[in-house]
Amino acid sequence: MEEEWQRQLKHSIRTPEELAERFDLDVEKLRNVCRKFPVFITPYYLSLIKEKGDPIYRQIIPDEQELDNKELLYTDPLAEDRDSPVHNIVHRYPDRCLFLISHTCASYCRFCTRKRKVSDPDKICGEFIDEGIEYIRNHPEIRDVILSGGDPLMLSDKRLEGIIKKLRAIGHVEIIRIGSRVPCFLPHRITPRLANMLKKYHPIYMNVHFNHPDELTPLACKALARLSEAGIPLGNQSVLLKGVNDNPDTMMKLNQALLRARVRPYYLYQADMVYGTEHFRTPVETGIEMIKALRGWTSGLAVPHFVIDAPGGGGKIPLLPNYLQDINGDEVRMRNYRGRNFTYLQPDSDNPFQQEQKVLEFKAVSL
């Protein structure tokens, strides 16, 4: 019997013509854009659009600005291909690697960093899966495997289980992570069967991808609850996007809604320097402002790490508002979330007498 998620995929929008008709757009322009990166949208996600140009629309509807030719933007901004020892594996950090096991997603984000691979069956294909597993088996330093793609949950339960089972049979693989936007685009895919399959292979972690509070619908929250109840710790990775979530109020609502769904905000990414996505990029200061607007003002659990995935393959680099004003051997001067200044005294085990003096002076000043 056909399941609802299969029905959703079958009835997804896949052509510029369908889209042009639905939103009254210029079909010629859409065709040009879709030649670069195809359109693909589930009926469910499409139904979340309230009006043309809203945050859901912007993420998923092709835009002619994608054709703007900016010399500086890359097709592979993170130089992932360079850190790819075998097809489907990106091994950049000492103890963990990405394992790209699917070339499709449940819908296509217009700002995707892996446009060069996503939607192209020749770039990430099944026949290289065994090669990837072999690589992980031969590298005992890999204790954390991150299944990615495309979206790993686009595979059938059977194929996914086949891969996870082989990974679990490798002694040094301690944890398996799944990176997926399926709970956002196609929550129906999170069936009891899938959850029951995954929970046989713990510890499994999942990082989902929600960018806007409107994406956390009752259906999405139900899918997330099902994963939580299967014992899978959930994190969220958002991308900071112009016109989607680049204001403090939206960020606050998004991260609080995630916590209500038992999802811990993990990363907030500065948009990568990807070809055709210039219209989504915000100044880096905006991201720092987002963190400032969260830290202290709401639950610490709601504050993700703001990171730039460094162009050229430097990995993720966290950026923080400037809480640290000055640090030396004697003291640390800091600013709190409200902008007030505080001092912390460094330990001074060499000279207890001098330390006592310092503490007395410190108390005199603070009181």
Ligand SMILES: *Cc1c(COP(=O)(O)O)cnc(C)c1O
């Ligand atoms: C993001 C990423 C990881 C995982 O990084 P964490 O900080 O451990 O979540 C691993 N490998 C690559 C290539 C990555 O881009």
Ligand code: SF4
């Ligand atoms: S779900 Fe991820 S991999 Fe797929 S199109 Fe969106 S950003 Fe790209």
